[in-house]
Amino acid sequence: MVAIQPLVSEFNLVGKLEDVVSDSKGRVKYLSLSTPEEDYAIAVAKAQTKTIGHNLQPGCQIRVAGMRKYKLHQGEVEYKAYYLEVLAAPAFVSTAVKRSHKTKKILVCQGSSCYKKGSKAISKQLCNVIAARGMGGEVEIKMTGCMKQCKQAPCIVMPGKQSYRRVQPQQISALVGTNMAFLQASKNNS
Numbered sequence: 355m356v357a358i359q360p361l362v363s364e365f366n367l368v369g370k371l372e373d374v375v376s377d378s379k380g381r382v383k384y385l386s387l388s389t390p391e392e393d394y395a396i397a398v399a400k401a402q403t404k405t406i407g408h409n410l411q412p413g414c415q416i417r418v419a420g421m422r423k424y425k426l427h428q429g430e431v432e433y434k435a436y437y438l439e440v441l442a443a444p445a446f447v448s449t450a451v452k453r454s455h456k457t458k459k460i461l462v463c464q465g466s467s468c469y470k471k472g473s474k475a476i477s478k479q480l481c482n483v484i485a486a487r488g489m490g491g492e493v494e495i496k497m498t499g500c501m502k503q504c505k506q507a508p509c510i511v512m513p514g515k516q517s518y519r520r521v522q523p524q525q526i527s528a529l530v531g532t533n534m535a536f537l538q539a540s541k542n543n544s
Contacts (some may be wrong), residue, residue: 361492365433368396368417368441372451373474377499382410384469385435387418396420396433407454414426415442458493458513460484463502468508472523479526487530492526 369389375383387394394472396418410416419437452539458522462468462477477495484493503509506519512533 357486360466363422363424363428364419365422366417366419369394370525371410371412371414371416373477373497375410375469375497381506383466384464385416385418385438386474387416394433395469396435397540399434399436400436410438410440411443414440459496460493460513461496461498461501461511463499463501463503463507463509465498467504468501471507473508475523476510476521479512479523480530483527483530510525 358483360428367387367389371385372388373386374382375384378468382398385394385396385397385398389543390462399420417437417439418433418435420433420435423432423434425432447539462473462480464473477497480495484495501511501517503517503519508521509517509519510529511517512529514533516533518525518529
């Protein structure tokens with residue numbers, strides 16, 4: 355049997371930083387980068403995790419360089435960043451808004467298994483559904499580290515501690531509808 359070796363090449367991308375996923379110690383693990391052509395999920399090399407992160411804010415323009423690995427047998431491409439440079443600050447400056455204690459949180463696991471199985475798409479769909487139902491200010495979507503349910507990834511936890519595993523983006527609208535009582539409790543108490 356012949357093993358198929360992955361093809362490896364360099365990449366150099368410039369785009370808008372959409373999201374930063376960190377571990378519990380604050381080290382950056384993944385970057386979500388969007389360019390006019392495509393969106394990228396980029397792992398950060400271990401040597402770089404301590405040096406970046408403090409000046410990274412979603413919305414800023416960044417240059418990322420590293421290695422791209424084509425996994426032919428899986429039909430996937432993996433990106434690993436070895437160099438990162440902030441080119442421009444975000445176009446807008448967000449001011450911190452003090453949230454009431456009654457704000458409900460939806461937790462979305464961003465551990466490596468969940469991230470690889472689509473937690474980014476789930477987060478985007480949650481944002482869209484929450485905004486469409488007019489609860490954007492009352493419900494916070496919070497990215498977390500590993501929830502220790504890797505074999506059942508991706509995982510989310512709704513208000514009321516109801517957890518869901520192997521969630522798909524097309525299920526989000528129904529899950530929000532099912533948990534509407536918990537979500538609206540914060541809206542009615544505001």
